Structure formats: C-alpha cells, structure tokens
Amino acid sequence: MTDSPESGGTSPILQVDDLVVRFRGGGRVVRAVNSVSFSVYAGETVGIVGESGSGKTVTMLSILGLLPSPPAEVMSGTARLFGEDLLAASPSRLRELRGQKVAMVFQDPMTSLNPVIKVGEQIREAIWVHDRDGSKVDHMARVVELLDLVGVPQPARRAKQYPHEFSGGMRQRAMIAMAIANNPVLLVADEPTTALDVTIQAQVIDVLMEAKRASGAATVLVTHDLGIVSEIADRVIVMYAGRIVEQGPTAALFAQPRHPYTIGLLASLPSIDARQSRLYSIPGQPPNLADVPSGCPFRTRCAVGRTRTRCSTEQPELIPVEIGHAVACHYLDDVAAWAESDPFREDEPISGAAP
C-alpha cells in the first residue's frame, strides 16, 4: 500500500516487460500471453482477473519457471525480481528463489500436498531446504508457530496428521503456512479459494491477508472471482485473450471501468444487494487462442468496435487515462457513451459453435 506506483520513487519488487508465451502442439500455435507488462510493488496486493484462457495463470507460471517446455515457449520478455531476470535464470537458481523469495499457493490443496507425508513434515521440509544448518527442533517449532498463525487449531497435534485428515479449508491453510515459511517477498496465490465453500473461502481469504501482513510479502492474486479481488486487492489487472486490457487502482476500476470488456464483466455479475430484472451478458465466446481476431481481440464481442476498421486492423496499446489507470481501447469516449446508454438489456443471439 505504502509503495503504490503513485507514490513514485520506489522501484518495484517484480517488473514484467513485454512477456510473450506460446504453446506449440498438434500443428497449432496457441498465443497464451501477448506483450504483457506490469509491476508489483512492496507490500501491495495485485489482483489479476480474467476468465478461463485469458492467460492470467500462464503469465504467473511462466514468470516462476513452472511451465513445461515444450509445449510452452517464452518467446520474449523479461521478469525482473529485484532486478534479476527470472526468465533468464537457471533452473537451479529458480529452485532457490521459489519457496524462499517467491512462494505460491495453488487452487487445489489436495494435489499440491503429498498424501503420504505428514503435513508438519512437508512444511518442515520447505523450511529445511532453505536453512539446512538449522536444527530439526527449531524447524518443528517454526512449523507449529506457522500452523497456529494460519488458524489451524491444536497445531502441534495437527502437524503430525496426514493431508487426508485435513478438510479442504485446513489444507489450504497448511499450504499458506508453507508458502510464508521463509518470509517470501512475493506471494503468488492462484485461485486460492476457488475449490472451497463460501464460508471457508471467507476464512481462507482472511488467513491469506493475515499471512501477507505477517510476512510483509507483496501478493499477486490470480482469480476469476471479481468479488474477492474487489475486497482485497489494491490494484487490479484485467486480462482478455492473453492481453492486459485494463489495469488500475481497485476502487477506481470497479467504480468506473473503462474497457468494454471490464464494463460488461462487472455488469454481468448478479448482485445480492440489488434486484436486477435481467443480467447483461457479453455476447459470444472468448476467442480461440490459436486463432485470435486481428487488431483488438475483444472486437468481435464489442458493441462499439465490432464494425470499426481500426479495431480490426490495429491492436490498441494500454493508454493511461488517470494516474495508475490504463486501458487498451481505441474508442474510450464512444465506449463511455455506450455504457451510459444503458445497453445492458439486450440479450444478443449467440452466433456459431466454437471452432
């Protein structure tokens, strides 16, 4: 929060520039991430939102060196963690950084924990890997302290249990404990609550935020859930078809979204606070990433750009509209006028099956 980009002067913890990631296979090239650039500053929480296939997860996995290659290929770009380019780092250097400076929490805690090793042992191992000279007793004490911090009741007893003896919410707490074990500077959480029930989601989000406070790590939260992002992120990055289409401070972006995709996405959410007679729905489907439309990738679903030549020929760049708020759209004024005209009534016909 304190080192937000607006305050200036501080350099980011993580700076990603012009990242391009492709997948090759079956004679097709899937352009998963296209010219993505963003920064993460100390202590802040950045939400990366988008639907399936938007490139949000691939972006973070490629930065952390966790994509299998082949089929994945980082075509260009840099991702500097305190100035060190992760995309150029050796596998051994990446292993050193992961779990220490950078830590991750994934969606499914059942598949990320080893089912035949006690939970406490797994967390102890994560500590030992980065502190091989420490004593086992000290490490185990730290494990219990961490489990206590993330709200696992009776942590000393629970540390001796296996993952299947933990509920989904408890497993995710254990994953968070493991992630912050070495006081990382950057915590990447990929859909950390998606597999959980509503009341357990609330618990895990609170634990995640407490873990972030306790460790001081900047957090990147990758999710499709705009609700969670609106509650905990300081800044939001919206991705569509492998590109960033809008980014800005959370309050500004939710109060006044500028990109037609962001506008449509927010309008399509049902709300429990207000009764809408009809939901807005963005017409059509997200594009197939092996065959992305020319120009603006959103134009085929866009009320403003669907028929305009410039949208089909020229890829819009991210242009700042306010401090820290940038949008990739050629016709911002027309989009604003369209949003004002209360377009959220027509349900447009669905054209064609997916290729």
Next chain:
Amino acid sequence: MTSGGDTPVASTESVTMGPIIEVADITTTYPIRRESGGRAATLTAVDGVSLAVARRETLGLVGESGCGKSSLGRTIVRLIDPASGRISFRGEDITQLSHRRLRPIRRDMQMVFQDPYASLNPRSTVKQILTEPLRIHRLGGAAPDTRVRELLDVVRLPTDVASRRPHEFSGGQRQRIAIARALALEPSFIVLDEPVSALDVSIQAQILNLLDDLKRELGLSYLFIAHDLSAVSHISDRVAVMYLGRIVEVGSRDDVFLQPQHPYTNALLSAVPSRGRSGPARRRIVLHGDLPSPLDPPHGCRFRTRCWRADDRCAEVDPPLVPSGVGESMVACHHPGVETAGTLAEHGSGPRTIGDAL
C-alpha cells in the same frame, strides 16, 4: 410467494392450483462402510425436509458442499428413493410408484446437471442427444428434425449445429444443449443442479438469462440448486437454506436476503464479497470450524458447534422450522434475528474474526 416476480399471474395460480411439487418429511440415506473395522453405517444426507415449489416459481436451494442439497434434488425427482417421507407431484403421491408407472411422470420433471462435459454423451450428435428422450418415451412423432430445430431455437443455438458432437462446443453452449434436452419432453418442472457453477462469469449471465426467459415463455417451475448466493438471489422467487441435511431457513427471496434470521444465513450472506458496489460494507462473519460430519451430526441444533448465539438450550433441543415473523419466512433457530454490528458486539463470544484467531 413471488415477491419481486414480474408475473402477477403466477402468484394467483400458485395459490389456487397448489404446488407443482411438494415433499413432506423426506429423509435420504446412503449405506456406507467405515474405513476402520468395515462396519456398515448410514449417512443421512437429507434429514426430514419438507418443501414445496409453486407453479411457475423458482425455488433456490443454497448450502455448502455436503449439506445434502443435491441429494434432496435427486430425491425429489426420484433419481434416488427416499428412506422415508412423501413426494407429491401435481398433487399425486409418487413416493411409491414403480419405475414403469413413474415413466409418464418423469416426462414432466427433468434435471439439468452441473457439468455439461460429463452429462452429454461425447459420441452422440446434438440431434441424437435431443431425440433420445423422445425415443425413450416413444414420442418420436412425425418430424424429429423439426423438433430438434425447435429445441435449438428455444435455447438460442443456431439450428445448423444438429450434426455436431459435444466436444465442438464451449461450456456455455453445452449447457444450452443440456437444457434443450431437458426441454425435449415439455416438462413443467426442472431441477437445476448447479447449472452455472462450471461456467465463466460472462457465460453464467447468458445461461441465467436463458433460464429466466424459458421459465416465462414456457411457464416452467424450477428448483435451482447452487452454492453461489448471487446467482440464487438473481433467479429465485423463494429461497431455502440448507445445513447438514436440514432446511434452516426458507422464505421469499427478499425476506431471506434482506432480513436473514438464521445465524447460518447471516454468515453465508456476509461472506459474499460486495464487489465494490456502493452502500455500507457488510461486516463479514467468519464461521469457525468446518461442517461437522453428516455421519455424526451434533445433537440439538446442528449449527450450534459453529454458532456464536448458541447456548445450553441449543445443545439440548433441536429447533423446529417455524414461522419467523418476517413475511412468510420460516426459520429453525432458538435465537433468530438479523445480525448487525450492534448485535455482534452483544455476544460475548461473538463470531470469530481472524484477529481473534491470532
């Protein structure tokens, strides 16, 4: 009954014609084998539930995984036989009907499942998928092609997709096909079990709107089962909240969402992020603990182990579902009431926040 609904006709009909489906004191059990010792045990997934869905009404059924909502949905259409209780469809008791005698009734009540990837046969064409129900019920008729075109049209899919197979469609389009199949026999009642949970946000809105339109155009009644409160709030006329096999609160959409009486309903609603909309921020109630095992539910009130209002009485007396005093709402709680910041402070051991936990 249909507060907020835009078809006044529906409410009069629902009163004069009685509910389309009604279950009384339904219990659904599964035999299971415990890991240690291998002694057989019985899991009671639905425990004495009574519910009614009025004609042309959408009843939303919410609850977390393992609460029994899907078991209840399947029991209602008799995909699972109840251990006890009674199911009436259009006033006729169907609890004991044989499968043969159930068949004509099945035509009138259909089901749509969560995962359109798993519920559509990958080797069948869309036409085969849509005509199979007609074949099974020997309703082939003269022009199946015409019927297929009609059905595709109803779910807003282009009619030229009839020869394609499920893998050629996106998740949202597959769910449209699953809905078209459910509509093939012109049912009057459909159980929708998490029909939008597997879909992306922008596609969820398309399917919710479609379901709303179909309900109006075809005069359907729905039981809409979901864990997503905002989807339920959008589509439902009435809402029932389920916890550990029981209905803990039921009432009109507005009464349940705006004046929730059960502490569990209060907690569920408070956990829904407000999505940056204006208005006072909800105070989030973080429930401690997990859902207890349905194999060994707490005695007394089942929610008491996670409830900040619980006292001795809650451990002793199982609260019945009774009128709450808010509209037509019913609640099963010894200490009902809307949770506010003020009332939260009153409870000494109020709902835990993460601050307390640390």
